[in-house]
Amino acid sequence: MQYLEFKISCKEDFREVLIAELAEVGFDSFLETDQGLDAYIEEGLFDREAYQEVLEKYQEVAHVLVEEGVMAKVNWNEEWEKHYDPIQVGEQVYVRASFHAPKPEIAHEILINPKMSFGTGHHATTFLMLSHQLDLDHQGKRVIDIGSGTGILAIMAHKLGARQVEAFDIDDWCVENGNENFDLNGMSTVRMGLGTVREVAPQGIFDIVLANINKNVLLEEMEVYASLLDRGGFLLLSGFYTHDITDIEQKAAMEGLRLLKQKDKDNWAALILEKQ
Structure with a gap:
């Protein structure tokens, strides 16, 4: 299964909106970056017309720029390690990857090592x-x-x-x-x-x-x-x-x-x- 990769730069306020809109047209994996986001979709599921409609909708207002490519075979965990910080939900839940230090004082610790999910x-x-x-x-x-x-x-x-x-x-x-x-x-x-x-x-x-x-x-x-x-x-x-x-x-x-x-x-x- 080959994935297409779209490196999207945009205004910060539109990052979440673009993720939602692209998810609606088949994109299933996203990585937020300093410039905007990287979006991924299985090649066989890519609908360019639907994708272009989303892009055109936000092109000017969000200052959208895109660099397209095919995702190279990479160490995905290594990529996540560069961008993925642990999070905490209130005082009860701590979500981290295996490369982060644990917090034993938190009641519920969840280990998540994401691939493209x-x-x-x-x-x-x-x-x-x-x-x-x-x-x-x-x-x-x-x-x-x-x-x-x-x-x-x-x-x-x-x-x-x-x-x-x-x-x-x-x-x-x-x-x-x-x-x-x-x-x-x-x-x-x-x-x-x-x-x-x-x-x-x-x-x-x-x-x-x-x-x-x-x-x-x-x-x-x-x-x-x-x-x-x-x-x-x-x-x-x-x-x-x-x-x-x-x-x-x-x-x-x-x-x-x-x-x-x-x-x-x-x-x-x-x-x-x-x-x-």
Whole structure:
């Protein structure tokens, strides 16, 4: 599998916006840089017309400049070591790579060695989802992480005491990386699946469903998420902007889901909904 690489320079205020827009047209991996971002997409999935529409939309206002290329075979962990700093969510969660020093005083330490997977805790949506997870009782619960990326939310569920954790993603890079991260966090019995929620077809009912994807996918799959939840179960959603909350809430209500709590960061939103 060969990846195309796009080194994008832009105004800092538009970095997160471009990541979201490019994710909508198939880009699945991003690396924030001092100049803007590096974006990656599998060659066979690249839609140049859709990509150009995004570029033209922000070309002038964000001062966008792009250098295109094919990603050379590199030591990806070494690349991440250059750019990836540990993060902390409140006083309870510390997310680091194996090359960072541990913080034993923090209750929940998560080890993430990313390859090209999205979800290191740096992006606002991942940060918000972790924050919401801290607000829910996971002890003895059955949890599923849809569109798991690095597996960080599944790992958080495990550390919060979930009885059973399932996870899957549509990208085989994520599956490989997620399984490595599960091993780093004492979850060798959990293996990440490959496919969409309909392709994977999870069996049984879950107490907590996690989905940090994007607005269009969340709306399209909402019915499936609701069907996976037990009454009184919780659905945590992110991957959309604050101005999208109304659309998400309305669709959720149609599936018997009630909004309990919302958080936002850098114009991104994350919700906790309860199955009625």
